[in-house]
Amino acid sequence: MTAAKKTVSPLFRAIESLHGERPWGSFLDAGTGRNSLQWVCGLDTERWTAVTASGSMAKVAREAAGKGLREQDRVIVANWMSDDLLYGECFDTVLLDYFIGAIEGFAPYWQERVLQRVRPHVKHRLYIVGTEPYVLDDPGTEEGRIVQRIGRLRDACLLIGGGRPYREYPANWVQRQLGVAGFRVCEIRHFPIRYRERFVNTQLDLCLRQLDGFKDEKLAAAMREHVDSLREQALPLARSEAGLPCGADYVIAAEPLDKRHHALAMEDPAQDQA
Structure with a gap:
């Protein structure tokens, strides 16, 4: 191993289980962060490449890698919308x-282009981690509704403050897109989420950071009161043994199909050179 393993997320443990005895080989962390890169550094890889569109996240990732960052490894700041990113490179995992x-x-x-964009870089295995959307549909429990209210408040503050919310996609949507992009889905696993104090505070603190971007001071003040009230409601439940159960994360394992099975025509380099 290239680095001592820290506490590993059950999602990453699931990927290790799905991977089995296969070699990790060359590894691409296509949207890197602290947790994912710490995990990657604990794997027996030949080399790894980590990509992020954020310069600040690249700094966080390098710090997280620590001594796990070898001469053959690299952290790249780039946007996947660029056709030049990793042009001609392929990774085992x-x-x-x-x-x-x-x-x-x-x-x-x-989003519907992401898997098509990544497809040429996948040699053997693709692993996708995501969260089932929880902001729109009624979760059916009071604890779930509190989580939903936190998510809705976060997104509202981001929009009013001039930001852009994340947009989660369900596993069945990802599964369809994998087929279109030329992948075979090997397995899908779901993991129920039990939100804790950290989730409540990080999401509501994010709300507070957006208030400086509000043009209406009265609205900002009212939103601050709402954030404080929701935090007061959520924290006792989040600190309880049961936490705030709501929704699920998922892990999808997929492999590239032979070109003749692709739903979309794949570019032929030989024809390009003709």
Whole structure:
């Protein structure tokens, strides 16, 4: 191993289980962050490449990698909308960790293109981690409704403050897009979420940071009161043994299909050179 393993998310443990005895080989963390790169550094990879569109996240990722950052490894600041990004490079294993939802902030209205864009870089295995949407539909429990209210308040503050909310996509949508992009879905696993104090505070603190962007001071003041009230309601439940159960994360394992099985025509480099 290249680095000592810290506490690993059950989602990453699930990926390890799905991967089995296959070698990790060359690894692409297509939308890197602290948690994913710490995990990648604990795997027996030949080399890894981590991509983020955020310069500040790149700094966080490098710090998270620490001594796990070897000479052959790299962190790249770039946007997947660029055709030049990783042109001609292929990786044995590719990870999209909450990537499809998060890309809304950097490449809006592009989600249906993501898997087609990544497809040429996947040699053997693609792993996708995501969250089932929880902001729109009634979760059916009071605890779930509190989580939903936090999510709706976060998105409202982002929009009014001039930001752009993340946009989660369900596993069945991702599964359809994988087929269109030329992948075979190997397995899908769901993991029920039990939100805790950290979720409540990070999401509501994000709301507070957006208030400086409000042009209406009265609205900002009212929103601050609403944030404080919702925090007061949510924290006792989040700190309880049961927490705030709501929704689920998912892990999808997929493999690229042979070109003749693709729903979309794939570019032929030989024809391009003709």
